Structure formats: structure tokens, C-alpha cells
Amino acid sequence: MTPLRIERLALIGLGLIGGSLSLALKSAGVVGEVVGYSRQLPTRLRAQELGLIDRAVDSVAAAVHGADVVFVATPVQAMAGVFADLAPELSPTALMTDGGSVKGAVVAAAKSALSAAQWAQFVPGHPIAGTEHSGPDAAFATLYHNQRVILTPLPENSPALVARAETMWHTAGAVVERMTVQHHDHVLAATSHLPHLAAFGMVNALARLEERYEVFRYAAGGFRDFTRIASSDPVMWRDICLANRGELLPMLDHYLAELTQLRAWIDAGDAPAIEQQFAEAKAVRDALYRPPAAR
Amino acid sequence: MTPLRIERLALIGLGLIGGSLSLALKSAGVVGEVVGYSRQLPTRLRAQELGLIDRAVDSVAAAVHGADVVFVATPVQAMAGVFADLAPELSPTALMTDGGSVKGAVVAAAKSALSAAQWAQFVPGHPIAGTEHSGPDAAFATLYHNQRVILTPLPENSPALVARAETMWHTAGAVVERMTVQHHDHVLAATSHLPHLAAFGMVNALARLEERYEVFRYAAGGFRDFTRIASSDPVMWRDICLANRGELLPMLDHYLAELTQLRAWIDAGDAPAIEQQFAEAKAVRDALYRPPAAR
Numbered sequence: 001m002t003p004l005r006i007e008r009l010a011l012i013g014l015g016l017i018g019g020s021l022s023l024a025l026k027s028a029g030v031v032g033e034v035v036g037y038s039r040q041l042p043t044r045l046r047a048q049e050l051g052l053i054d055r056a057v058d059s060v061a062a063a064v065h066g067a068d069v070v071f072v073a074t075p076v077q078a079m080a081g082v083f084a085d086l087a088p089e090l091s092p093t094a095l096m097t098d099g100g101s102v103k104g105a106v107v108a109a110a111k112s113a114l115s116a117a118q119w120a121q122f123v124p125g126h127p128i129a130g131t132e133h134s135g136p137d138a139a140f141a142t143l144y145h146n147q148r149v150i151l152t153p154l155p156e157n158s159p160a161l162v163a164r165a166e167t168m169w170h171t172a173g174a175v176v177e178r179m180t181v182q183h184h185d186h187v188l189a190a191t192s193h194l195p196h197l198a199a200f201g202m203v204n205a206l207a208r209l210e211e212r213y214e215v216f217r218y219a220a221g222g223f224r225d226f227t228r229i230a231s232s233d234p235v236m237w238r239d240i241c242l243a244n245r246g247e248l249l250p251m252l253d254h255y256l257a258e259l260t261q262l263r264a265w266i267d268a269g270d271a272p273a274i275e276q277q278f279a280e281a282k283a284v285r286d287a288l289y290r291p292p293a294a295r
Numbered sequence: 296m297t298p299l300r301i302e303r304l305a306l307i308g309l310g311l312i313g314g315s316l317s318l319a320l321k322s323a324g325v326v327g328e329v330v331g332y333s334r335q336l337p338t339r340l341r342a343q344e345l346g347l348i349d350r351a352v353d354s355v356a357a358a359v360h361g362a363d364v365v366f367v368a369t370p371v372q373a374m375a376g377v378f379a380d381l382a383p384e385l386s387p388t389a390l391m392t393d394g395g396s397v398k399g400a401v402v403a404a405a406k407s408a409l410s411a412a413q414w415a416q417f418v419p420g421h422p423i424a425g426t427e428h429s430g431p432d433a434a435f436a437t438l439y440h441n442q443r444v445i446l447t448p449l450p451e452n453s454p455a456l457v458a459r460a461e462t463m464w465h466t467a468g469a470v471v472e473r474m475t476v477q478h479h480d481h482v483l484a485a486t487s488h489l490p491h492l493a494a495f496g497m498v499n500a501l502a503r504l505e506e507r508y509e510v511f512r513y514a515a516g517g518f519r520d521f522t523r524i525a526s527s528d529p530v531m532w533r534d535i536c537l538a539n540r541g542e543l544l545p546m547l548d549h550y551l552a553e554l555t556q557l558r559a560w561i562d563a564g565d566a567p568a569i570e571q572q573f574a575e576a577k578a579v580r581d582a583l584y585r586p587p588a589a590r
Contacts, residue, residue, distance in 0.1 A: 077566075128513060128515045129515065129516075130515075130516075130517070131516075132517075147515070148513065148515070150513070186506075187506070187509060187510050187513050188513065190501050190504060190510045191501070191510055191511070191513050191514040191515070191518050192513075192515065192517060192518065194497070195497060195517060195518055195521045195522075196517070197554070197557060198493060198497060198521075198554070199521060199576075200557070200572060200573050200576040200577075201550065201553045201554045201557055201572075201576075202489070202490060202493060202550060202553075203576040203579050203580050204553055204572055204575060204576045204579075205549050205550045205552075205553040206485050206486070207575065207576070207579045208549070208553075209485060209549075211481075211482070214482060215482050215485045215486055216486070216579075216583050218423060218443065218445070218482050218483065218486050218487075219486040219583065220423045220424065220425075220442070220443070220486070220487065221424075221425075221426075222425070222427075222487060222490060222491070222523070222524040222527075223486050223487065223490055224583075224584055225520040225521070225523045225524070226490045226493075226494060226520070226521055226523070226524055227490075227580050228517070228520045228521070228580075229517040229520070229521055230576045230577060230580045231577050231580045231581055231584075232517075232573075232577065233577075234570050234573035234574040234576075234577055235570060237573050238566055238569045238570040238573055241561050241569060242561065242564060242566060242569070245561050245562065245564075248561065249558060249561060249562060252554065252558055252561075253558075254500050254503075254504075255496065255497060255500045255554075256551065256554060256555070256558075257500075258496045258497075258499055258500040258503075259492070259493070259496045259547065259550075259551060260551070262492060262495070262496055263544060263547055263548075263551075266536050266537065266540050266543065266544060267540065267544060269537060269540075271372075271533055271537060274533045274536060274537070275529050275530060275533040277495060277499055278495050278527075278529035278532050278533055279529040280499060280502065281494075281495040281496075281498040281499045281502070281525045281529075282495075282525060282526050282527065282528075282529055284498050284499075284502045284511075285498050285522050285525045285526045286526055288511050288514065288519075289519055289526075
């Protein structure tokens with residue numbers, strides 16, 4: 001494997017995802033200069049202050065100019081505009097990749113904004129990492145350590161370019177896998193997009209109760225963990241839900257059917273059926289995550 | 296406040312809740328002897344081996360005989376049988392209390408099994424504490440430290456008896472509050488019973504997908520936290536759902552309506568409505584839990 005060297009990294013979007021990749025590559029000593037752009041001036045200044053970027057610029061085009069790697073880490077709904085803005089300045093040898101949680105909509109946006117040659121420079125990706133915090137202050141260099149990054153290469157990508165994207169993520173500490181765009185969006189609808197929707201909905205359902213203050217007072221550790229992802233960035237998740245609605249809505253219907261079936265069993269007092277469902281869920285989850293050592 | 300002294304504590308149910316109370320009272324040095332009963336012989340032996348109890352007996356009656364405090368910590372559906380078994384041996388001066396997560400059904404079960412005088416000895420309670428682990432090995436002395444315990448005293452309880460229950464929980468490190476049985480069951484349906492149902496349902500919905508192994512492979516930290524409570528004890532939660540179905544089912548309907556509304560907005564592409572919902576949920580949750588210090 002050729003060791004990674006990036007002369008100039010262009011970072012579009014200076015939050016948790018972009019900022020953490022920059023910090024990881026900087027701490028690995030493989031990047032010359034990081035040039036960053038975010039729509040908001042205070043975000044740009046803060047990112048520079050925190051050392052996520054070496055230089056802040058005031059347009060996408062200025063960030064991309066002369067960069068050999070371009071990483072787009074904005075909310076997915078903003079990416080169409082970013083691709084249109086960067087197209088005139090994208091170096092013909094640059095690798096372009098992204099961190100969007102949805103791949104189908106992002107790939108479609110790139111296709112309509114880029115030339116055929118530029119399109120072949122785009123290796124779509126999705127780091128399966130994050131916390132419920134967002135913005136430049138949330139970034140840290142080890143976010144991707146041992147986390148999965150999914151690349152969904154396009155048929156038009158050269159093997160060398162895909163390998164470069166892979167090496168970049170390895171350098172950041174990640175485990176890289178490849179799958180198709182369609183498969184990615186289906187799997188993530190199940191394990192990430194639906195749970196976020198369910199958590200946002202749960203907090204709101206309870207917040208709508210007349211006695212909401214009283215109710216939340218008695219929320220314990222289980223509720224805190226269950227709703228952690230409802231503290232995630234609303235704009236990012238609005239975008240994901242809309243961009244992946246084709247996969248998300250059938251998955252939500254599947255979940256609603258499950259809850260409706262449980263409702264019927266509880267209403268009917270069908271103790272064996274309920275216990276079996278709960279036992280199956282516990283067995284699946286216990287197998288998925290090794291429990292911490294007993295205290 | 297009179298310092299607490301318990302000559303003989305009878306523990307019915309030797310899992311996380313009962314075992315942890317015993318360990319807490321033992322480590323505070325306020326209890327003479329702990330006599331324990333569980334339906335399963337291996338559980339009794341293990342509880343003794345772990346020091347949760349000083350002596351294991353093979354019937355509820357034998358455990359309660361001569362005890363000045365009786366703590367019932369079985370799954371709630373088993374409590375009717377426990378109350379019937381203990382009635383003949385309950386000392387007329389003993390305090391009886393429980394750790395059931397539902398209070399209405401437990402109070403009704405106690406009422407039908409006990410004499411009027413014994414009924415007045417029962418101070419129903421619910422420690423809002425626990426982990427997703429269960430059984431004697433899960434018990435630890437500090438489980439209740441700074442956790443809330445809700446007592447739902449009956450009109451028939453003497454103030455002295457309620458005070459004794461309160462002192463016992465204070466001694467275990469808990470913060471004690473009082474509310475009515477009905478209010479307890481409503482509040483807990485919202486913050487605990489519904490989230491558990493939603494988490495069990497989520498794991499099962501995903502487990503039913505054809506590509507379940509593939510799907511779970513990409514589950515990240517958000518999913519792990521969201522589904523932690525789906526690793527809870529199936530029998531305990533079956534009982535809670537059935538015992539509190541009067542409060543749980545309307546709460547579930549309220550949640551289903553919330554998800555159905557979100558579904559409609561996503562389907563219609565109503566970005567402002569979705570963003571507002573997510574932002575409200577985030578604001579409510581952030582206010583509820585102070586975020587950990589940024590890394």
C-alpha cells in the first residue's frame with residue numbers, strides 16, 4: 001500500500017464529521033494544508049481556532065481550488081449546491097468523497113452537477129460514527145478509531161482512486177467496507193435512520209403530555225440511553241429522512257406493524273406471545289453486544 | 296429521625312432489585328439477618344453464595360416468619376401468589392413493601408390476599424433504578440445511590456410505617472418521593488414502560504428482516520444505546536406490560552399517532568415541519584440531560 005500523502009485537503013462542512021477526519025489526518029502527519037469552508041462565518045472562525053483547518057475561505061470554490069482531496073461533510077440536502085459550486089474548480093486528478101449518511105440521493109445530486117469525468121472522481125462514502133453532538137467543538141481526532149466506514153464506489157471510479165479513499169480512512173483509524181449504494185441505504189434505514197426517527201418521536205410524544213414536566217422528572221437511565229439520539233442535529237436528520245424516504249418509510253411501516261401486533265397481544269392479555277417476543281428481542285440484542293462485566 | 300434497625304429482613308425474590316437492597320442495608324450495618332426465598336433453588340444458593348442473604352429458605356412463609364421487614368421483589372405477576380403465601384406468617388408489626396414497577400395491579404393483588412389489618416402494613420414502593428441485567432449476580436450495593444424511589448402509600452398506612460419505609464430507602468442511598476398509585480402508573484407508562492416496549496419492538500422488527508445479519512453488522516453506538524433496554528428481563532417486562540396495560544395502551548397509541556404524523560410529513564416532503572419536530576425533541580432532551588463535557 002502506497003503511504004498516504006495529501007498536499008491540500010479541502011473540507012466543505014466543518015462539523016463533527018469533517019473536523020474529526022481533519023484532526024485524524026493531521027495527527028497522522030499525512031496532510032500538508034487543510035482549507036475549510038462552512039456557510040456560517042462563526043463556524044469557520046471556530047474551526048480555525050480549534051485547529052480543525054489551517055485556513056478558512058469564504059466559498060466552496062476557493063476551498064476546492066488546488067486541493068488534491070476534497071471531503072464534503074455538510075448535511076446531505078446541502079450537497080447538491082456544494083457539488084455545483086465546486087465543479088468549476090475541481091482539479092482533474094483530485095479525489096472527491098463525502099460523509100453523507102444517505103448515498104442514493106447524494107450520488108444523484110453529484111451526477112447532475114458534475115461532468116462525466118468529474119463524476120468518475122467521486123467515491124461516495126459514509127463513516128458509521130458520530131455522537132449526538134455536532135459542530136466544530138464536537139470534533140475529535142479519534143472519532144473514527146475502529147469504526148466502520150462504508151464506501152459505495154461507482155462503476156466509473158478507477159480502482160486507484162477507490163484505494164486512495166480507502167487508505168485515507170485507514171489512516172484515520174477506520175475499518176473500511178464496500179457495498180452498493182442501494183444496499184447501503186437499505187441497511188442504514190434499518191439500523192440508524194429508523195431508530196433516530198423513533199427516538200425523536202418518543203421525546204415529542206411525551207413532551208405533548210399535559211404533565212410533561214412531571215413525567216420527565218421520573219425518567220431514569222433507560223430513558224436517557226433510549227433517547228440519546230434524539231439530541232442529534234435536527235437539520236442533518238431532517239435531510240437524511242427526506243433523502244432516504246424511499247427506504248425509510250417502508251422500514252417505519254414495518255416497525256409500526258410490529259408495535260401494532262404487540263399492542264394487540266397486550267390488549268388480549270396474551271402473556272406467552274408477549275414473553276416470547278421480548279425473549280427473542282433480548283436474545284438478538286445480547287448476541288449483538290457483549291454485556292459489560294458484571295459489577 | 297429514628298435510626299433504622301431491622302432485626303430480620305425477609306427478601307422474596309433474589310434478583311437485582313432485592314439483592315441490591317439487601318447489600319445496601321448490610322453495608323450500612325442496619326440489618327441483623329437477611330432470610331431469602333426465590334422459586335428456583337439455584338437462585339437461592341447463588342444469592343447465599345454472593346452474600347445477598349444470610350439464609351435461604353424453601354418457602355415464602357418460612358422467609359416471612361419472624362421478619363420485621365418484608366421486601367417483595369419478584370416480577371409483578373408473581374406477587375399475588377406471594378401475598379397469599381405470606382399472609383399466614385406476616386408478623387402484625389412488620390413493615391411490608393415491594394419493588395414492583397407497576398403499583399395499581401400490585402395493590403389490588405395485595406388487597407385480595409391480605410386481611411384489612413395486614414393491608415395497612417403494606418407500603419407499596421417502586422425504586423426507579425436498575426440496569427438491563429437481572430438475577431442475583433447483577434445486584435450491587437450502590438444501585439440505589441442518588442436514585443429515586445417512589446412510595447405510593449395507602450390511606451390505611453400509619454405515618455410511622457410509611458416513615459420506616461422511607462428511612463429504609465434513605466439508608467440505601469435513595470431519594471424518596473411519594474405519589475398516588477394512579478399517578479405513578481401513568482408517569483411510569485410514559486417514561487419507562489412505553490420506551491421498553493418500543494425498544495423490544497425495534498429489535499424484533501429488524502430481526503424479522505431477511506438480511507438481519509447484514510443489518511445488525513452495521514449497527515453503531517446510537518443503535519446500541521437505543522436498544523439497551525431491549526436486553527431487559529422478558530418475564531419482568533411481560534408482567535409490567537400486562538399489569539399496567541390500562542395506562543400503557545393509550546400511551547402507545549399516543550406514540551403511534553406521533554410516528555404516523557412524522558410519516559405523513561416525510562412522505563409529503565414537508566421539510567420545515569420535520570425540522571421543527573426534531574428541533575423540539577432535541578431541545579426537550581438536551582434540557583433534560585446535561586451533555587457530558589466535550590471531548
